[in-house]
């Protein structure tokens with residue numbers, strides 16, 4: 001059984017034409033799947049359909065075999081870190097637990113472990129305005145992982161970061177997702193980011209899934225020829241022309 005499955009999924013916002021059409025896609029448990037596509041092609045809408053924040057107007061979205069949202073715990077990281085200004089890093093990360101109950105020792109231990117794994121321990125008592133962009137993104141990632149979600153949905157979470165910080169966070173994300181067996185659906189505009197992170201990369205255009213590529217072996221190693229070739233295949237599927245120097 002696939003972990004997350006889109007079956008002939010279509011979606012239209014009320015009073016508008018379709019923004020997602022005929023999407024068939026299955027993610028295996030623990031898979032990191034990247035969605036790339038031009039602005040407005042329906043990536044965020046597809047993430048929201050996976051989360052059950054939108055209901056398909058055609059087809060169905062199944063999470064662990066039942067229509068989403070079912071009982072599967074999931075985490076969502078948005079493009080902007082969306083931290084609460086008036087809460088410390090520690091309390092921002094604990095928020096998903098605080099919304100359900102008074103955080104207990106187990107929640108605090110999970111929070112401390114995530115802060116440590118993401119290099120944030122020294123910043124636990126700071127407020128979001130006292131953090132760099134990368135630290136804010138790490139805090140948002142820690143918060144999304146607090147309740148050990150089975151599915152992590154990320155909508156261009158590192159888009160505003162500089163290249164060095166972005167690469168560090170990509171590695172942090174992969175390390176944490178792999179060690180926990182978390183299934184990840186990651187939206188990005190950045191082809192290199194998609195090829196580096198994804199076990200598979202899907203290309204979305206005009207709300208339709210046009211191609212899915214498996215990324216294997218050396219294709220995951222940045223600067224390798226195979227990585228460049230995989231990026232070129234994705235670029236071609238996006239209909240992007242190579243511009244001669």
Ligand SMILES: Nc1ncnc2c1ncn2[C@@H]1O[C@H](COP(=O)(O)OP(=O)(O)OP(=O)(O)O)[C@@H](O)[C@H]1O
Pocket residue numbers: 013016019037038039040041042043044045046
């Ligand atoms: N609430 C809404 N009501 C009507 N149309 C919407 C709504 N939200 C998004 N859209 C439209 O749906 C289409 C797909 O939007 P979506 O946000 O899914 O695209 P995207 O690929 O994530 O874009 P970007 O990369 O720019 O974030 C766009 O044309 C957008 O204008």
